[in-house]
Amino acid sequence: MAFTLADLPYAHDALAAHGMSRETLEYHHDLHHKAYVDNGNKLIAGTEWEGKSVEEIVVGTYQAGSVAQNGIFNNASQHWNHAQFWEMMGPGGKAMPGNLEKAITEAFGSVQKFKDDFSAAGAGQFGSGWAWLVKDKDGSLKVTKTENGVNPLCFGQTALLGCDVWEHSYYIDFRNKRPAYLTNFLDKLVNWENVAARLG
Numbered sequence: 408m409a410f411t412l413a414d415l416p417y418a419h420d421a422l423a424a425h426g427m428s429r430e431t432l433e434y435h436h437d438l439h440h441k442a443y444v445d446n447g448n449k450l451i452a453g454t455e456w457e458g459k460s461v462e463e464i465v466v467g468t469y470q471a472g473s474v475a476q477n478g479i480f481n482n483a484s485q486h487w488n489h490a491q492f493w494e495m496m497g498p499g500g501k502a503m504p505g506n507l508e509k510a511i512t513e514a515f516g517s518v519q520k521f522k523d524d525f526s527a528a529g530a531g532q533f534g535s536g537w538a539w540l541v542k543d544k545d546g547s548l549k550v551t552k553t554e555n556g557v558n559p560l561c562f563g564q565t566a567l568l569g570c571d572v573w574e575h576s577y578y579i580d581f582r583n584k585r586p587a588y589l590t591n592f593l594d595k596l597v598n599w600e601n602v603a604a605r606l607g
Contacts, residue, residue: 408458410444410447410483411444412444413490415493416497420432422496422497426591434579435489436493439575440489447479447482464480465484465487468483470561481555484557491566492570495568495602496598503518506603506606507602515548515550525570525589526590526593533554535574536554537552537572539552540567540569551564568597570589570593
């Protein structure tokens with residue numbers, strides 16, 4: 408199954424008033440994400456992974472131990488990560504659904520404590536990577552961080568929310584202020600209805 412680059416679920420300028428510019432989305436989605444799709448398709452052609460789902464490829468090639476497999480993993484995982492990322496954001500800043508607010512409060516003590524933990528994870532990720540809110544295999548909610556393109560699929564977890572902390576995600580709008588980008592993401596960009604739907 409070839410990787411495909413889906414259109415953004417909103418216009419390129421739909422998030423501009425909320426802190427993510429048209430220019431960022433044009434570079435990030437149209438160029439960076441497209442490169443993962445194009446490179447991934449080249450790398451899986453003629454291999455055992457051709458025809459597999461993105462999720463199967465991510466899990467199957469994680470820590471596979473060969474340069475070829477690692478290249479496939481990097482592009483497949485980053486394709487998956489970004490496909491989720493676009494869906495996890497949206498214009499409008501709607502309120503967090505009650506079921507999600509209840510689950511987060513039970514897990515972290517308060518929504519603000521969750522936001523603090525999530526921001527700390529993203530800000531504390533050295534170099535490139537992601538911050539996540541995940542549902543673990545035992546059903547508990549946790550904040551995690553991963554390096555480069557590693558994602559919750561690799562650990563059997565369900566990704567509820569992910570934030571890209573590679574510099575290309577925020578440098579146009581926030582320069583080197585990653586903590587400010589994370590605060591803005593949580594306060595103005597998250598599509599909480601999408602996150603709640605992932606909770607199950």
